[in-house]
Amino acid sequence: MELMKRTSLEKTDDVAExxxxKIATINEKGLPVESSLADYIALALRNVDGELAYLKDIKSQISDREKFMKAQAEKIKLGGAAFMLENGLEKLEGEICSSITVTAAKEATETEVTEEVFTLLVDEAEAQELLIALGKAEMRKVTKTKTTEATPAKIKVNQRRVAKAEVVESIEAA
Structure with a gap:
């Protein structure tokens, strides 16, 4: 697991405050404000991204477990039905459950349905011209409005390419 130094930004509702x-704390320690503040913000975002990645992994594990359990339930239902039928049982009475019954198996069937389908024997442009000439259609101009959402200004962290040991040393120094 990657070493982390927690920041107050990860829990705050008031980022500006x-x-x-943090700027006051940096000034008290006599550190360079710009680079220290940039590293603090980047560290907070990296911690949040790490937490999100962790949660994504947990969700994936839960999803895998859910799929396994659904498959296992189906296996129990099919295997139990096969066992009961092989032993001539159609129903079992229970104490906890009322009963277990075997549902009848159904064979796969294939049914053909014939429908009428409208097919143009000319291309669409010719069909348009013909329908307009017969007075059965017209061309109209339609105005469409495309709306996009406003996007607020955000911070983008540009990561420096350094070895992990150098990052840990610089965090410990701060």
Whole structure:
């Protein structure tokens, strides 16, 4: 697991207040404000991204387990039915459950349905011209409005390419 140093940004509702506090703390320690603040924000975002990746992995594990359990339930139903039929049992009475019964198996069937389908024997442009000439259609201009959502300004962290040991040393120094 990657080493993490927690920040207050990960829990705060007021980012500006937390960053103001961090600047004061950086000034008290006599550290360079710009680079220290940039690293603090980047560290917070990396921690949040790590937590999200962790949660994504847990969700994936849960999904895999759910698929396995559904398959297992189906295996129990099919295997139980086969066992009961092989032993001449159609129903079992229970104490916890009322009863277990075997449902009848159904064979796969194939049914053909014939429908009438409208097919143009000319291309679409010719069909348009013909229908317009016969007075059965017309061309109209339609105006469509495309709306996009506003996007607020965000921070993008550009990662520096350094070895993990150097990052750990610089965090410990701060």
């Amino acid at each position: 937390t960053l103001t506090w």
